[in-house]
Structure formats: C-alpha cells, structure tokens
C-alpha cells in the first residue's frame with residue numbers, strides 16, 4: 001500500500017515559488033493500477049517523484065505500508081527504491097555506453113544477483129517484450145519505441161512490486177501499446193503490486209482501476 005497525507009511540494013526559485021502539489025492525501029491499495037491524467041503543469045510528475053520517493057515533499061508524509069519513506073535519507077530511499085520500485089521516466093535514463101542487455105541487467109547487478117540468474121531473467125524479459133533481437137545494440141542504435149521497451153524491460157526485470165511510469169506509451173503504436181499495457185498490468189497483478197502511470201493516452205483506461213485527474217496541483221479521483 002502507498003499512502004500520502006497532506007503532501008505539498010513547493011519549488012523555490014530565485015524569483016518565485018511554485019506550489020506544484022497542494023495538500024494531497026490519497027491511498028493506493030496493493031493490486032491497484034492508477035492512471036494519472038491532467039494538463040501540462042498540473043503537478044503529475046511532481047506527485048510521481050514524491051510517491052516513488054525520488055523526491056521528498058515540502059510538507060506531509062508518504063508511507064509504503066507502515067514505513068514513512070519521506071523521512072528517510074537519500075541513501076536509504078535509494079536502497080528502498082531498488083528493492084521496491086520499477087521506474088520508467090520520460091527521459092528513459094538509458095546508459096549510452098552499455099548494451100540493451102546490460103541496461104536491463106542493471107537493477108539485478110545492484111541487487112547482487114548471480115550472473116546465471118541475471119542471464120536467465122534478462123533474456124526472459126527481453127523475449128517477453130519481443131526485443132531479444134536487440135540485446136547487443138546500444139541505445140543510440142534503437143528507435144524511440146525500441147528504447148521505450150528497453151526502459152520498460154529494465155523496470156520489470158526485478159521482482160519490484162511498485163511500477164511507476166511517465167508516458168510509457170510515447171513512441172509506441174496502438175498495437176504495441178495494448179500489448180505493453182496488458183503485459184505490465186498482468187505483471188503488477190501477479191505481484192499484487194501497484195501501478196502508477198501518468199499518461200495522455202486514453203487507451204490506458206482499459207488497464208487501470210482508478211483514474212486521478214490533476215489540475216493546479218490538486219487531485220480528484222475517479223474509480224471505475
């Protein structure tokens with residue numbers, strides 16, 4: 001379960017302050033997939049960063065089960081993320097000098113898994129996402145949609161229960177988007193995990209349990 005209580009995030013710049021999230025309280029249950037929609041600047045990425053513990057709120061608290069992650073140090077939060085979160089950011093964050101295989105293997109290497117386990121798991125996810133033919137290529141040799149699927153493979157390769165994604169279907173055609181949404185949904189449900197996806201793509205509606213609509217830093221909730 002992921003829960004936040006009265007979180008606000010104020011970005012302070014030299015000239016002005018921006019309240020990107022305003023007094024948000026919500027709870028996402030195990031097994032639940034959330035779709036977050038809203039206009040540009042509504043505060044969606046800020047909320048993703050805070051719930052996934054990449055960033056901490058200016059006020060309020062974030063809990064993963066009973067653990068208040070927003071009180072942890074940067075280092076503690078990053079080891080918690082390694083164990084619990086698969087993350088697909090808009091920037092994808094692929095390592096340019098590493099092959100597709102090595103990019104996808106990264107979380108497992110940080111988790112100190114054996115090389116035979118790493119081989120098995122990486123080959124399996126690459127095959128499942130139909131990109132095993134790309135495993136020796138470097139990111140710069142890939143199309144936008146292929147890079148997207150590599151980032152998705154890396155987010156799913158460990159057993160992390162929480163999957164967070166920012167516009168994961170950008171660059172994917174309709175059939176591939178459907179296939180990817182379905183695969184991610186089934187993975188999250190099997191792990192009894194949580195999905196949190198920011199998307200402008202209405203197709204995701206068929207794969208989500210809950211829709212949050214954000215505007216001016218606030219959230220309204222729709223349950224299907």
Ligand SMILES: Nc1ncnc2c1ncn2[C@@H]1O[C@H](COP(=O)(O)OP(=O)(O)OP(=O)(O)O)[C@@H](O)[C@H]1O
Nearest residue numbers: 011013018020038039040041042043044045046047
């Ligand atoms: N690091 C930052 N420093 C200052 N202001 C920021 C920072 N990050 C976001 N903001 C501002 O906070 C507000 C919310 O931004 P956020 O990226 O969360 O919105 P969003 O809904 O994800 O938008 P988009 O759909 O365009 O990605 C915006 O006004 C944005 O300019």
